[in-house]
Amino acid sequence: MENQTAKRGGKRPGAGRKRGVKDKATVEQRATLEELARSHTETALNVLVQVAQASESDAARVSAANSIIDRGYGKARQAVEHSGPGGGPIETVDLSDTEAARRIAFTLARARQEKSVTPRSTTH
16 A cells, blocks of 8 residues: 555645635625624713712723724724834935936945845755
8 A cells, every 4th residue: 555645635726715815704794793893882982971970999890892993993003103213203315316316226236236146045
């Protein structure tokens, strides 16, 4: 009996969803979830208002209300602040179009040179 285990399991050519094609079921389910959550937005906001006005630890209700809003509209974006060395401002340099083009060309030429010098793997 020859090695039959080699014919089972593993990656097979042509199997599975093609790269870049979205899963239709997931897209449809997400749209449905968003529609359902948005239909409860007013209720969720009312719960948040009630809790804010007369709360005795309604953490579970607030969490549920936030979850409904998050699923309907997405989570609020987190602010990110960048700073330079020591927390100071980031230095900027105004370049002419010619100087900017020269620097870009220099960087691209250096990248091409490094790529051609890098030894390639010879693993088989």
